[in-house]
Amino acid sequence: MFKKWLLALCVSGFALNVCAAPDGSGSATANAPANANATAVASATGSEASVRKAILSLAPDATIASIQASPIPGFYQVITDGQLVYVSADGKFLLNGDLIDVARKKNISNDGWASFRKAELAKVPASDRIVFAPANPRYRVTVFTDVNCAYCRALHEHVAEFNKAGIALEYVAWPRDGVTNPAGRNTETYNEMVSVWCASNRNAAFTAAKEGHMPKSATCANPVKQQFDLGVKLGITGTPTIIASDGTMLGGYITPEEMLRLLSKGS
Structure with a gap:
């Protein structure tokens, strides 16, 4: 490469x-x-x-x-x-x-x-994202996330506060360990994220995984690999990575107050 x-x-x-x-x-x-x-x-x-x-x-x-x-x-x-x-x-x-x-x-x-x-990012359909949004969001951000990273979990702990501030979090998958390991097998994180994306209730499975609960194993046609590849294409190197609707990279872990300030400044 x-x-x-x-x-x-x-x-x-x-x-x-x-x-x-x-x-x-x-x-x-x-x-x-x-x-x-x-x-x-x-x-x-x-x-x-x-x-x-x-x-x-x-x-x-x-x-x-x-x-x-x-x-x-x-x-x-x-x-x-x-x-x-x-x-x-x-x-x-x-x-x-x-x-x-x-x-x-x-x-x-x-x-x-x-x-x-x-x-x-405009090519990624809403149906492939896991979205936590208020009724009428003022702002929407894309969050490249891993279900196991500490800062990703800390960010999701405040999801209600983000929504209260009028910010919709639209999660896409970016397993930090990659899709496959050196032996050519799927990484554990990749399998976990596939299980989340294939769950009957994605949002509930996603939140549970963020709280440390292993999702029920599941497989289906899913966008996890494509989203990981997209992250690499966009220069993503870690999680969480938060991107505003205009394509601006806002950073990694950000508090609801700081994110609202950054989004207000850019609008």
Whole structure:
């Protein structure tokens, strides 16, 4: 995976250099030839192909989720295997790190992640989530959770307070031990979460599991593996991870008061 390659490169002490490729496309005008747009599209397509080739040359098994234009002239923003990097249009250079707009004092990389998360989470149907919500929620957040982690359990202890504050918690599965162990067998946490998602009363089974009660073993067609894979794709590294409806990552364990403050600030 690309993430492993990137980590290995950083640990080895190699520096990732950046050099913007010259932009010779010029500015479009009202009197541009009729085929100017077609030329621009072809150029962009060629550049994206170079970017894709560059990523795969470093990590042949990488899964490239998104290639978008970047605010850095001559570079593209790429999301692959839970990592956001910038790659030059000619595929010669890769930049790993946050992009800061100095004038606005804003982390542009966070904006890129937020847009991507929002789009991907919109594909997860409500029927695949375990939802604890008030009648008319003011806010909805997605929570990547594990049934056994201490902070996940602490968060769920306050579910009534979150709901009272007008916040709906929409849980998706992210077993911290992964789906399978080194021997290729399903992890215990994965099996527990499948049992919860397959329970006749998901919410009750979920709460019971958070209280330390082993769920009754059950299997069915379920979204647990897909949700775990989605979390990896979105850069999730631990639980709980809370994401606002606009794709902004709010953090891990947060009190109802703090979450309401953060959501109010972003609205």
